[in-house]
Amino acid sequence: MRWNIPNILTIVRLVAAPGVAVMFLYFHRPWADWFALTLFITAAVTDWFDGYLARLWKQETRFGAAMDPIADKAMVVIALVVITGYSGMNPWLILPVTVILFREVFVSGLREFLGADARMLSVTYLAKWKTTAQMVAIAVLFLGTGLEHLEGIARRGMTTAQYAEAVSAGLADPVRSCGTRGCSSLATLIGLVLIWIAAGLTLATGWDYFRKSLPYLKDRPDG
Template sequence: MTWNIPNILTVLRLLAAPGVAVMFLYFHRPWADWLALTLFIGAAVTDWFDGYLARLWKQESKFGAMLDPIADKAMVLIAIMVITGYSGMNPWLILPATLIFFREVCVSGLREYLGSRAGQLKVTRLAKWKTTAQMVAIAVLFLGTGLEYLEGIRMQGMTPEQYAEAVSAGLADPVRTCGGKDCATYATNIGLVLIWVAAVLTLVTGWDYFRKALPFLKDH
């Protein structure tokens, strides 16, 4: 194990993964949402820098190659778990989240089964796009949950219809909008579209990995 800057960034990203959930344990919302979003984005940025610096400085190592996908999966799966819990268990989110969990668990099990041969199955460009899509979708969904919580506070327990009547009567301030809808709805809807795109890419890359692993499985 070599402690160079790329590997240190990877380890920090791995440690940041449970930190996303810890934010909701020690901070009140919406601060927890904003801090989790900031931590997640910061960790996601290191995913690009550690690989770039390792190639630039010729510091690529087996330790980094092993830990990098683990850190990515930990970040994505823990963040999705937190978001589904704070999004009211939205089925439009739970289904793509389930597909992502299913693929990541299956591929991890397949890698473990293949052992040393798993290193021969190189990470494709599409797999990197898959990880990027997952991280962007999660960041937008964190933004949506934070804005939704803020707007819920402003509505003071009223339904959207009751709140609209209160605004019309001048008894409540209107929710900040982003065009025709409130910002939380826009962020959540965009996040849901992105997580479905990420789920499709996740399944495609999972099938591609399984297809490439078939010759090795036949040898066992």
């Protein structure tokens, strides 16, 4: 492996992927949420830079080509598992997450089966948009889990409507209120919309890869 900047950025993403989960092991909430969000966003930004710099400086390597998609998948899968666990197993989140995880396993299995022929399953522009949508959705959902914990502390048993009234009366912190809907609920709603969009793109790219691989999955006639 060549120790150039694009490859180092890829390694940083590989390390950051499990680091998102580790934040919840060593830090109390909401600090764990903020640290996980910061780590995830930082790692996601390097996803763009390592590819851009590799092409700009002509430093594309076999290591980078192999590890870059693995780092992306590890980041997305681990973050989604963490968010699903801390979201109270919300069914509106579980379904798109299941679609995303199934597609990643399915396409990885296809690539392994195809071996040398897997190069025809090269990353498309739609797949890049899919990864971007997933990462943006995950960042917003992490924001929602962090705000939810803060709001729970601030409300002290009040409903969001009661808390909004307390804010209007000057008895509660307005920074943690978004009107009658709590900020965490608003962030989570936006995150859910984005994750469903990401799941749709994920299905589309998965079908595209499956369609391209169909000729290689047919049994050859005997003789």
